[in-house]
Amino acid sequence: MSKLGFHLKLPKNYLRIHSDRTDTMHIKIQSQSAPTDIQWVTKGKCITRIIHLLIVMSMEVIRITTSVDEAMAMTGYQPKTTFWMDFSIADRFGIEAIIDTYERAFKEWQANYIYLTELVMVLNHKIWQWYEKNDAIARVYDQLWRKADEWAQENLHGKELQYFYEVTD
Numbered sequence: 001m002s003k004l005g006f007h008l009k010l011p012k013n014y015l016r017i018h019s020d021r022t023d024t025m026h027i028k029i030q031s032q033s034a035p036t037d038i039q040w041v042t043k044g045k046c047i048t049r050i051i052h053l054l055i056v057m058s059m060e061v062i063r064i065t066t067s068v069d070e071a072m073a074m075t076g077y078q079p080k081t082t083f084w085m086d087f088s089i090a091d092r093f094g095i096e097a098i099i100d101t102y103e104r105a106f107k108e109w110q111a112n113y114i115y116l117t118e119l120v121m122v123l124n125h126k127i128w129q130w131y132e133k134n135d136a137i138a139r140v141y142d143q144l145w146r147k148a149d150e151w152a153q154e155n156l157h158g159k160e161l162q163y164f165y166e167v168t169d
Contacts (some may be wrong), residue, residue, distance in 0.1 A: 071125045077167070081115055083122040095140050102144045110151065113160035117167050120148045124168075127149075 056166060059069035069084040090097040102123070109115040130138040149168075156164050 054155050065153065069122060071128070072121065077090065079119075081109075081118050083115075083119055084125075086124060087126055091130075091137065096135065098140055099144070102148075106148060106151075110155075113152075113156055113163060116148070116152055116156075117164045120145065120152055120164075121168060123148055 069079065072084075074081060086101050086105065087098065090101040105119055106116075109119060123141055126141040127138050127145060130141060152164050153161070
């Protein structure tokens, strides 16, 4: 599987994905909670319902349906990132994509304790999502969760560590 890189120089409701090959995929994001392009931009990617991503490559359409993180929704936690959606997309492309998504997210956001905390929570919730359906994916999420959780506990201090413990408790 090729590594994916996201570039945002298309219309506001499109993402362009470049792969190691020469082909390019365009992803149009459609949301049931923001059915028009203007509403999507206005909502600022606020994910409140099911989101459908249509990936069009040559005449092939792949539908990826993701939902909000039910565990976060039940606790009243309001997501600050698109990590749940990012990993839900990666799930569809397999273990390599999951690991690549983790590496990119961790590298980009490890210095932001709020986003790091949410990354740890999403990884943990993904374990629960997959443990009865696909053991291999659940084990990958478990390894990534342990890695991020350990890093957070060893590198966050003071109010940042307190926030981490309060939110993940």
